[in-house]
Amino acid sequence: MKKWIASAIAVWMLALSLTGCGGKEVAQATSDMEYVKGKGTLVVGITDFAPMDYKDAQGEWIGFDADLAKAFAESLGVEAEFVEIDWDNKVPELDGKTIDCVWNGMTLTDEVRSAMSCTNAYCNNAQVVIVPADQAANYQTAENCKELNFAVEAGSAGKAQADANGFSYTEVKDQATALMEVAAGTCDAAIIDSLMAAAMVGEGTGYADLTYTVALNSEEYGVGFRKGSDLTEALNTFFADALADGTMMKLAETYGVQAAVISE
Amino acid sequence: MIALEVRNIQKNYGKTEVLKDISFSLEKGQVLAIIGSSGSGKTTLLRCLNFLETPQEGSIVVNGKTIFDAASASQLTDEQIRENRLHFGLVFQSFNLFPQYNVLQNVTLAPTLLKLGTAQEIQEKAKKLIAQVGLSERIQAYPCQLSGGQQQRVAIARALALNPDILCFDEPTSALDPELTGEVLKVIKGLKSKDSTMIVVTHEMEFARHVADKVIFMADGIIEEMGTPEQVFGNPQKEKTKAFLQKSLEEF
Amino acid sequence: MELTTFSQQFPVVIQALNVGFVQTLKLFFVTLLGALPLGLVISFGSMSRFRGLRGVVKTIVWIVRGSPLMIQLMIIYYFPGLVLQPFLEQVLGYSVNIGWGGGESGRFTAAAVAFIFNYACYFSEIYRGGIQGVPIGQQEAGQVLGLSKSQIFFKITLLQMVKRIIPPMANEIITLVKDTSLARIIALQEIIWAGQAFMKGSQGISGQLWPLFFTAVYYLAFNGILTVLFAWLEQKLDYFKV
Numbered sequence: 001m002k003k004w005i006a007s008a009i010a011v012w013m014l015a016l017s018l019t020g021c022g023g024k025e026v027a028q029a030t031s032d033m034e035y036v037k038g039k040g041t042l043v044v045g046i047t048d049f050a051p052m053d054y055k056d057a058q059g060e061w062i063g064f065d066a067d068l069a070k071a072f073a074e075s076l077g078v079e080a081e082f083v084e085i086d087w088d089n090k091v092p093e094l095d096g097k098t099i100d101c102v103w104n105g106m107t108l109t110d111e112v113r114s115a116m117s118c119t120n121a122y123c124n125n126a127q128v129v130i131v132p133a134d135q136a137a138n139y140q141t142a143e144n145c146k147e148l149n150f151a152v153e154a155g156s157a158g159k160a161q162a163d164a165n166g167f168s169y170t171e172v173k174d175q176a177t178a179l180m181e182v183a184a185g186t187c188d189a190a191i192i193d194s195l196m197a198a199a200m201v202g203e204g205t206g207y208a209d210l211t212y213t214v215a216l217n218s219e220e221y222g223v224g225f226r227k228g229s230d231l232t233e234a235l236n237t238f239f240a241d242a243l244a245d246g247t248m249m250k251l252a253e254t255y256g257v258q259a260a261v262i263s264e
Numbered sequence: 265m266i267a268l269e270v271r272n273i274q275k276n277y278g279k280t281e282v283l284k285d286i287s288f289s290l291e292k293g294q295v296l297a298i299i300g301s302s303g304s305g306k307t308t309l310l311r312c313l314n315f316l317e318t319p320q321e322g323s324i325v326v327n328g329k330t331i332f333d334a335a336s337a338s339q340l341t342d343e344q345i346r347e348n349r350l351h352f353g354l355v356f357q358s359f360n361l362f363p364q365y366n367v368l369q370n371v372t373l374a375p376t377l378l379k380l381g382t383a384q385e386i387q388e389k390a391k392k393l394i395a396q397v398g399l400s401e402r403i404q405a406y407p408c409q410l411s412g413g414q415q416q417r418v419a420i421a422r423a424l425a426l427n428p429d430i431l432c433f434d435e436p437t438s439a440l441d442p443e444l445t446g447e448v449l450k451v452i453k454g455l456k457s458k459d460s461t462m463i464v465v466t467h468e469m470e471f472a473r474h475v476a477d478k479v480i481f482m483a484d485g486i487i488e489e490m491g492t493p494e495q496v497f498g499n500p501q502k503e504k505t506k507a508f509l510q511k512s513l514e515e516f
Numbered sequence: 517m518e519l520t521t522f523s524q525q526f527p528v529v530i531q532a533l534n535v536g537f538v539q540t541l542k543l544f545f546v547t548l549l550g551a552l553p554l555g556l557v558i559s560f561g562s563m564s565r566f567r568g569l570r571g572v573v574k575t576i577v578w579i580v581r582g583s584p585l586m587i588q589l590m591i592i593y594y595f596p597g598l599v600l601q602p603f604l605e606q607v608l609g610y611s612v613n614i615g616w617g618g619g620e621s622g623r624f625t626a627a628a629v630a631f632i633f634n635y636a637c638y639f640s641e642i643y644r645g646g647i648q649g650v651p652i653g654q655q656e657a658g659q660v661l662g663l664s665k666s667q668i669f670f671k672i673t674l675l676q677m678v679k680r681i682i683p684p685m686a687n688e689i690i691t692l693v694k695d696t697s698l699a700r701i702i703a704l705q706e707i708i709w710a711g712q713a714f715m716k717g718s719q720g721i722s723g724q725l726w727p728l729f730f731t732a733v734y735y736l737a738f739n740g741i742l743t744v745l746f747a748w749l750e751q752k753l754d755y756f757k758v
Contacts, residue, residue: 030611043618048718055719083618085703089590093703096597098618176716179723199717204520206723314660342664350662360657363756364675374661377671408757426661 032229033076036100042073045085045099050199051255052105053082064123064255069103071247072238087174088155091115094226101231102224105195107157112224117232121220122239122248124260126194127161128212130182130201136211139189145214148188151181158191161216167191176200183207191216195260220262266328267292267461268430273322274334275308282308283319284485290430290478293458297476297493298465301508305485306465307357310432313463315349326351326429353428357435359415361407361422367394368403371422380426393421397451413444417451424455431455433464449475469512473497481505519720528719529711529727536710537734543627543696543706548689550632555639562644580637586698588634593626593702620705627699635692642684646677650758679753686746690739707731 036042044066046053052065061082073080085093090106093099094116107125108118131139131148139145142165150169152159158178162169170187172178178190179200194215201210225231242248243263252258268290275283283305290296298306311317313324315332324332331348332340340348361370371390375381381389394403397417407415416436423431433452437445449471452464456475466472472479472493479496481489481504489496489505500506519525561573580588597615604612616622650673658668700709711728714721721727 035611045618048713048716050717050722054717057719081619083620083703084705086701089594089701089703092590092594092598093618096594097601097613097615098593098597098622174716176722180715180725183723200722206520206717206721208520316656316659346662346664349660352660354660356653356657358653360651360653362654362657362672363758364679373671374663377667378662406756422661 032100032226032231033234036078036231037076039078041079041081042069042076043081043083043098043100044069044073045090045093045102046082046104047084047087049104049196051257052195053103064251064257065103065105067251067254068242068248069101071242072235075238076234090224094224097226100225105193105221106224107193108220108222109157109160111155112222115227116224117227117229118222118224119232119235120239121222121262123195123221123257124218124262125221126215126218127158127191128194128197129214129216130179130190130192130197130210130212131188132182133202133209133211136213139213142214142216145189151178151187151190153178153192157193157217157219161191165216179207179210182210195221195257198256265292266290267294267326269325270313271323271325273309273312273319273324275305275312275317275319282485283312286322286485286487288480288487288490290461290463292461294461294477295456295475296463296478296480297472298463298480298482299467299469299472299508300482300488304482306482307434309482310354310434310463310465313430313432314352314354315345316354350426351429353423353426353431355416355419355423355431355433355436357438359407359412359419359439361415361418363407366404366406367399367410367418370407370418371425374422375425378426386425390421390425393424394418396424396454397421398447411444412440413447416440416448420448420451420455430461430463433462433466435465435467437466437468467512469497469509481508483508525714525721525724525727528721529714529724529730532710532713532719533707533727533731533734536705536707536731539624539704540693540696540706540734541738543624543631543699543704544693546628547631547635547692547696550628551635551639554632554636555643558636558640559643559647562640563647577637577640580634581641585630585634585695586701589627589630589698589702592630593623623699623702623704627702627704631692631696631699635688638688639685642681642688643677645684646681647673649680650676675753676758679756679758682746682750682753686742689746690742693739693742694735707734 030038046061046066048054049063051063053061053063056062066082069082070080083099085099090102094102102116105123105125106112108121112118129139129145139148145165146167148167150162150167151172152162152169153175154171154173156175158175159169159171170181172181175190175192175196178187178192181187182190194212197212199205201207201212223235225235239248248261249258249263252261266289270289271287273283273286274281286309298309300306308317312319318337319332319334321334323330323334331351362373365373368387368390371393372386375386375389376383380386391400391403394400397420399414399417399421402410402414407418410418436452437448440448445468449468452462453471453475455462464472464476474493476493479491479493480487481496483504489500489502496505497509500509519528558573558577561569562577564570564573593616601612601614604614616626654672654676655668658672663671696706697708699706703709708728708731711731714724714727716722
């Protein structure tokens, strides 16, 4: 039995040493800022989500959020490291320190605000209705959409809007699946983020036959840090400076999201 | 010269007494036949001699050396038990050949692992033993390609390869078709010599009568009767012996 | 830039699937390498003469086999950083860092630990069946020939056990190939993750279901190779009967 425990511990230690973080001591309880500076990287939790975070042809992470994150990391004197996560697990990833922030077109909902330390909003977003392009004319108001059967992402801002408007809906795993449901005809319509809709449906995209009609609400994007983190304030300051010197707008134009940027 | 002395062996499983105060001795070169009905304790006695079972009482002396004493049995290390059991060889009722090895490998496996000589010496000796049991032509065969009688002959060669002081047979022909028992008994009979001491647990009364020097009749865990074949078969003293012999005669 | 034609998409998708499949294969082989021997150790534990040890091992096997691998993955990956680390910091009074790390290597190591442990428990039960299926007479024959316990196991029991367990092991190992896809719950980017990315949109391809379906071709091909390998092994051991 002792042998067994010993070997289990050995496996554990081996695993830790492989990841190169075996019980490294960080001096006396530190602030999040010192923690990030101490290890020299800002680990940014993202998903593949054009135009905010996506890979270029060389496999480099780019996008409005990705470029901003790189600039922010540089201002701290550290390297930005992008890690793809399962969006459902963003809170445990953050709290378990496998990532340092969630910066991926994250809608600021009550849920998000209660679980993370969030920055000021930096980008506008809306929940929009997606329908096949040839039927778009019939569904230009929320009232008209009531007869449709929707696909929404489980636990998303889109689902909240479906509830608020009294739509009948099916919950699916993510926004991409919701789009797929409409394209496949298994649902009549979907509710997704307007920024995503702009990038993913319409002429010249993978969903050329779909389009978006009604905006059901307006909402805002923010960046989330661990609760109590001093990085939140640092990023707020960084956002303000970037807006003031025009770098934020220039980046936004690169990725076609200038209309959404909150500029006051 | 006394090859084996068994003193007051007692074995029980929980409350069931299987062997009660078994004592006997055997001269070097003698063949002992143990007879008796099923459940009389014959097989358990052989298993005790081979350290497959541990008696609660008694001792076993081979060539004047005590190799087992129940009083100090718990102090025996695995190593000592392994060394002591090599005084005995055992041929099982169900052969227990190693299926993944051919005839030659079955015979050479143990001597090789126990480093009882060079590879060549071990091979040569094994081939001689295999010839002795009449299987030279099947030396490359695997157990599944052999008849029961042939398998049992290989098992005998395998046991002989370790030169045991006393070779034990546990009902060596009971698992065989009747027409195959003859070849195995013939081989056992052929082993009889000045130097080889053997104990055969058997149901073959004719074999016991003609090959054995000494016969033990066991019933309910005790030695009911012991003597020469002439005494036990020709002039049994006990009622149980008479009844058993009568019954086995009727079977034919 | 959107890639809309199949001929534009195909090379990009294949490239991404290949990268994902390497991750899948890595997890598969590392799991086998760890779980095959660890399973043997656990099976010995579950057959131990000592009641206490046997009880503990059987309880662990019950828990690991009885709970979903997906939950085990999440616990193993998140538990150290989320629960253990704050607890230790509270007790010790200074910062420690015992998490797996957020990068790919941390996720892979955590996934490997979960898979090795989970599969070792399954293997241990197959081994136990295989070992206990070898007639006791084989062991006794080894004993009366003066062989030690380890000689009996390695020279007599092992190969007979291997022959007995090939069919159930083949089953389990083919299941393992497909189970590796569960590791995407902790964001290990194996082949299904790679295929799914083109549904959500990645590298200018979005709303495409075929890359996900195409991953099945990789699984089929690899499992085909494994099936042939096991058939070959079975045939190699066909020369004896147990």
